[in-house]
Amino acid sequence: MPHSDDFLAVHDPAAVQAAHEPGSENRRWWGFAVALAAGLVLLCALTWLVSVQRGLAALQESTATRADRYAATLESTLDRYEFLPALVSLHPFVRGLLQAPGDPARVAAANHYLAEVNRRSHASATYVIATNGIALAASNAGEPGSFVGTDYRFRPYFQIAARGEMGRFYAIGITSDEPGYYIAQPVESGGKVIGVTVVKLNLEWFQRAGGGSAEPLMVSDDHGVIFLSSVPGWQYRTLGPLPPELHDELGKTRQYHDRDVTPLPLEPLTSPVTEWLAATALDPGARLVRVRANGTNRDGSERADRYLELGRKVGPADWTMQVMAPLDPVLANARNATVAAALAYACICLLLVNWRQRRQRARDMLYSRRLLEAAYDELERRVEARTADLMAINEKLEEEVAERTRAESELRAAQDELVQASKLAALGQMAAGITHELNQPLAALRTFSDNTRVLLERGQLGAAEGNLSAIADLTERMGKITGQLKLFAGKARPPRRSVQVRAAIEHVLALLAPRLSGVALHVDGLDALPGIAVRADELKLEQVLVNLVGNALDAIASAAPAQGRIDLSVRAEAGTVTIQVRDNGTGIPPEDLPRLFEPFFTTKETGQGLGLGLAITSSIVREFGGQLSAANADGGGAVFTIVLARAPAEAGAPASQTH
Template identity: 85%
Template sequence: MTHSDDFLAVHDPAATRPAHAPDVGSGRWWGFAVALAAGLLLLCALTWLVSVQRGLASLQQSTATRADRYAATLESTLDRYEFLPALVSLHPFVRGLLDSPDDPQRVAAANQYLAEVNRRAHASATYVIAANGIALAASNHGQPGSFVGTDYRFRPYFQTAAGGKMGRFYAIGITSDEPGYYLAQPVESGGKVIGVTVVKLNLEWFQRAGSGAEPLMVSDDHGVIFLSSVSAWQYRTLRPLPPPLQAEMEKTRQYHGRAVTPLPLEPLTSPVTRWLADTTLADGARLVRVRDESPASKTTSAPDGAERAVRYLELDRTVGAAGWTMQVMAPLEPVLANARNATVAAALAYACICLLLVNWRQRRQRARDMQYSRRLLEAAYDQLERRVEARTADLMAINEKLEDEVAERTRAESELRAAQDELVQASKLAALGQMAAGITHELNQPLAALRTFSDNTRVLLERGQLAAAEGNLTAIADLTERMGKITGQLKLFAGKARPVHRPVALRAAVDHVLALLAPRLGAVTVNVTGLDALPGLAVRADELKLEQVLLNLLGNALDAIAAAAPAQGQIDLEVQAEDHAVTIVVRDNGTGIAPQALPRLFEPFFTTKETGQGLGLGLAISSSIVREFGGQLSVANVPGGGAQFTLVLARAPAIDPAPSVSASQ
């Protein structure tokens, strides 16, 4: 057994438990757990019942207050207009119209009077009906949908008023198709009813008095809901209508054009609900539920397939002389949510008390165990301390080793970074070596011309031809400037680049590279497109490193053309500028790149050239430089032969174009 095994054996509770310690998993704990669970269930049930009972009482009180206020508002409105038809019937214009219904002047006077009364009373319409049921005058005369000339004999309010009683009726207008409350007053003369005056009131405002969370509705004596703050409940019935009543409603066209169907409202009949209603609710209040018939509820039904239903506390109030009933529906969900919260809080409190009891019992047991194990812990402490010292020494040694490795890695990274810089410089010098022969040839021609011009100038000076000598001196100055540009570009390319990213004129960089490669071009044609339209186009890079990348890509293209030896070598350099990026495409008609070489083309020391013609570092260094700029360099073969390198760089603000060295120099 190892030292660690000894330590575990010393601290194993099963090995160190005293013989007299009680068995926590014995059967008596099961009885204790069952008692705790029964107590929890009983506490939750009592808490839920008491919370629901108190919540229902509070909800009933607040809802009753609002119901009384709603009922008083509707009652006051109905009472305010109750005597308006009688007042209208007493006016001489109305009685004169009923005496002479064919007199145009009396019809016009009655129409004007009714319009003025209707405007001042803010009613929906006011009109006069003859004893034969035909409307003679109306406040909306001369308007589309005027009541004048309409036969109202089928309306119950006219039939009641024609019998000498006050008529009250809520219906949808057959002419205006607008719902309203009709008050009809008989007009008598000589003990005989000669006509009826009617005032129509729009009560749609009342259904907006309730809120969406607390539905409000008013039903007639047949149980038809004609006002409701829930639009889907309007023109529904609280109970199924008998067939004779349905036929009567169709005959009177009370709700014509509206489908009157039962509202899915039913009382809650569970034993708990009945007990709560008997002990808490007053008369006129009951617990109901309304099934949700919306299309959304069918797609989000309960998991057991039952329809979704909303539970309410319903309070009834009798309103008006027509026997209307107003129902205020208070949702039970807040009461149930509060009861659930109270039940959860009680369960949590009970659980905390139980945990405290269990913890107290376990603490007593643990105290007895600790008295026995303290001696073993004291004996093991010394052994543990010695092992900690040994482990600490090992960790210190490992830490020193890690510090040495970190320092070594830091030195290696510094050397690698320096080697990369040297490789970049070596690549440039190698390119300079390839260009040396061409540049020598390019400089020999100006040197020969300089010798000729200088000899001619000496002869012309001896002859006194100063004008001709001055022309030769000007030609000599041009030749020396040309030679200076050639050697200046070579010297700039050979120098080490500064790691500064700034706007670089793309046109100048391309011209410089083409000037350096001019001796190698020969019969190869270089087509540059896209730069003439944007002379100030600039990219964010380092000038010398960007020229090195372009020189490498164009040099590789020349090598590929030379290897393919086509009849007409051609290199296309296309520039495409976007809002934030510039794409440079270098395409040749050379040999192309073998498919197996494409994935490794940017690896260091990988080359497709013959031995001794390249180190395989040009494209690797170019790819590294482009990544340093934050750009991308990719390669692909061109259908029909040749390769295409695509260089994407970040676009910089435009700079003023300056005179540059052209490829012909």
């Protein structure tokens, strides 16, 4: 049974009209949209806060576990070496040295003993200091940077041990310039301190313990100076500003040698949201901090890395170990959860909007039907008129396409005829030279034939056979000359897969041999071309070369025919073959270079050319998928460059054999 509102909408035209009043409909939609937007904002805020709260709790739990593990590792190392100076102080070699510091034998025995202790305990250094602060023996005695003879009176660990107490101190060595943890033990005799034994430990391995993870790890002393850190830029920085008197004390004790101890830009995150999160999700020993870094974010704000900081007290020297867990994964998970909640909310909103639209669609049906009936009648009239116009346009387009097809066919036929005419024109220019070439073998044929008849009459068969061989060679030579002309004058055939470049150049040079007489011809790169082939048609490629060499001959003839020179170079690369034809003629005027390949444009005198040679040549090269360019050469003359696609050599061999 239909809904009562839908039933009213279909059967009450007045209700339909009221439902389509612009003001009331817009107000309803605006109110609905504002309610959905407010719900989205509230949902996203709650989702983000809950996700961050849970993420911080989980991050704190995992970080606390790692912090306890790091603290236990450092504590065990310090405890393991805590009693080593006391054991060293009890050895007779050490006590004997302190009683007689000037005895070389006792010094050597103490050095040997300290070196053995240091090797077995894997400490950085072990040494003995007299009451005047001078080191008497050391495990690195005799080595570069030995501690022997160094004055340590300024070091706090010596001063504490000299008073009869155990001294502990972390500092950078003034001799080795290597940081370490110093444990000093007083050596007493008769209730009086007679010396100090010191063991130095290298703790830099500890800052590498957290270097493989994404969370920075650092250890600071009782003054707040960070002396161990998995982040190199944080080492020897302070957790806060140092008082002037403490700065002076660090300078006097040379605890950190020549390092510039400056505050680390670390500050707590302070905002109502972070304070609420810290109060609800974190333990008292944890806090949210940020460390300002160099550079800026994309929005121009100062770049800062945010962390969850957990601290642990370690060692007898009142050190503080801090593990910094990045907050970015927690915030990223919160963003993802917020986006997921927003998407879910959006899906619910879409369902609500869809349901609302379906109800609205039921109200719109009657109203739309009336509009559609009127629009349908008008559309029918317009469609009929538009259909008639489209049919007329379609017929006109078909006529234009047919006309264009006929024009392209005629243009292609005319181009082929122009190519053939260009070849025949080139043949006409070569006629005189060919005639000269044929006259010489014809005269020789007449002489050899007369001599052969006389030799046969005399019975000199051997000499007659030699004349007949000469006649055969002359006949073959004349056949090659006329064969080249016949082949060049023939119609172009469909393009083959590849053409041997060397064979094509040799055929062209043989064809133009009469015109090249008296011209200095230099061919470069031809011997390196066996098997090099290009994708082209052999006849058209030879026509291109004949046109370019013929133009070079014309340029030489108009400039300095007695000193004419033509350079033909070939260079094969990975995927292309480049052919250059250069002459030492007058060159090409710069203003003519842009129009050089236009049809009917010529730089020759009237009656000496139609201006089609270079246009046809450029068209043929483009048909091969190559490029033809022209330029003025350095030193005078012009240079034409052909770049063709290279083809497999074995495919080009049969093409060259047709000649």
